[in-house]
Amino acid sequence: MMTPEKSARNAFHLMTGQPPEICVRAPGRVNLIGEHTDYNDGFVLPCAIGRETVVAASRRSDQTVRVIAADFGDVQDQFAIDQTIEALPGSAWQNYVRGMVKIMRDAGHGIGGTDIAISGNIPLGSGLSSSASLEVALGTMMQHLWVLPGLDPAQIALLGQKAENDFVGCQCGIMDQMISAAGQAGHALAIDCRSLALSPVPIPDDLAIIIAQSGITHDNVGGHYNDRRRQCEEAARMLDVAALRDADMPMLEAKRGQMDDVVYRRARHIVTENQRTFDMARALAEADIQAMSMLMAESHSSMRDDFEITVPGIDRLAEIMQRAAGKYGGARMTGGGFGGAAVALVRADQAEAVCASVREHYTTPAGTPPEIMVEKAAAGASLCP
Numbered sequence: 001m002m003t004p005e006k007s008a009r010n011a012f013h014l015m016t017g018q019p020p021e022i023c024v025r026a027p028g029r030v031n032l033i034g035e036h037t038d039y040n041d042g043f044v045l046p047c048a049i050g051r052e053t054v055v056a057a058s059r060r061s062d063q064t065v066r067v068i069a070a071d072f073g074d075v076q077d078q079f080a081i082d083q084t085i086e087a088l089p090g091s092a093w094q095n096y097v098r099g100m101v102k103i104m105r106d107a108g109h110g111i112g113g114t115d116i117a118i119s120g121n122i123p124l125g126s127g128l129s130s131s132a133s134l135e136v137a138l139g140t141m142m143q144h145l146w147v148l149p150g151l152d153p154a155q156i157a158l159l160g161q162k163a164e165n166d167f168v169g170c171q172c173g174i175m176d177q178m179i180s181a182a183g184q185a186g187h188a189l190a191i192d193c194r195s196l197a198l199s200p201v202p203i204p205d206d207l208a209i210i211i212a213q214s215g216i217t218h219d220n221v222g223g224h225y226n227d228r229r230r231q232c233e234e235a236a237r238m239l240d241v242a243a244l245r246d247a248d249m250p251m252l253e254a255k256r257g258q259m260d261d262v263v264y265r266r267a268r269h270i271v272t273e274n275q276r277t278f279d280m281a282r283a284l285a286e287a288d289i290q291a292m293s294m295l296m297a298e299s300h301s302s303m304r305d306d307f308e309i310t311v312p313g314i315d316r317l318a319e320i321m322q323r324a325a326g327k328y329g330g331a332r333m334t335g336g337g338f339g340g341a342a343v344a345l346v347r348a349d350q351a352e353a354v355c356a357s358v359r360e361h362y363t364t365p366a367g368t369p370p371e372i373m374v375e376k377a378a379a380g381a382s383l384c385p
């Protein structure tokens, strides 16, 4: 397999006949715990993974942006920075680039015409955040190429989130862009999604991160996502707090009688998940596998029973991984839900046994074996050397 950098360089040469001035990489991510807490101003604990998106780029002397997507059959896009930048209909890959350029331009960052080639090895739309990694790669590339002062990883993450919210039309929180921009090798990153304070948490060397794809996709993830957001906002209003991050279980129990049961359970997931995310950061730092395993199992049950974002196939996958990990690790669904992937944290010497068990006991709806990755926590976006 060609590396994303090589593939981006080749596509760049195909489009321009020249080598690029720079290449920038930005990783995908897996969330270890803290699901749907980000837009409740709460806490998340993701880590960046070895899969990444690479953009190769050079400055131009005019106001044109020209883009080639190596992973989409070398299709090209072209637009002008000094004119109205419009979104294409549907969820076209072009919109991530157009959105990022528009948001950066509108924020007053001094970018000019640019030739860009894109390639990545993050499976698209499978919950590992290829979209955020593309946005962060583009933002970081523009920062280096146009020597933009005062742009740090957190600001690039915020620009990426804004592009995805306002231009692409997905109301995601800040987690995905932040971990892609600010991840540290060998660490998970505890993110306070209100203050954006970042606390790196070392992942013990002898732990492996296993990500197994369920192969289940859902056609109305966006709709469910927006429903959950609305229910969380309603719960916060009833509890008279700015966001569910400010609620605790006694407050919630005191209001239970007046709350719709669904809204109550949605809030209970967020309140308990925030606490679990705290506890998980500590358990990870202390290499307390038993505590990690329990927290991951509780998180999964809470997503299944209270937040209702799992599906039977992913419940089964998480259960297979948990059973195979035994006392050496834990597992849960990761990502927004309704399919996607499950993640396990297990002692590295057990990783092969867990993978083998998943291959033996789980088949995707298409009848194929599940895609499994064994990962180490990677670093956030950077210039390719």
Ligand code: ADP
Residues within 6 Å of the ligand: 053, 069, 070, 071, 072, 091, 092, 093, 094, 096, 118, 119, 120, 121, 123, 124, 125, 126, 127, 128, 129, 130, 131, 132, 134
């Ligand atoms: P996820 O972020 O979970 O992978 P999304 O649906 O949010 O899934 O984002 C996937 C979309 O991001 C792709 O359909 C494509 O439009 C864009 N994208 C991601 N990686 C690339 C890439 N290497 N080249 C072009 N577009 C990409």
Ligand code: MG
Residues within 6 Å of the ligand: 129, 130, 131, 132
């Ligand atoms: Mg995405």
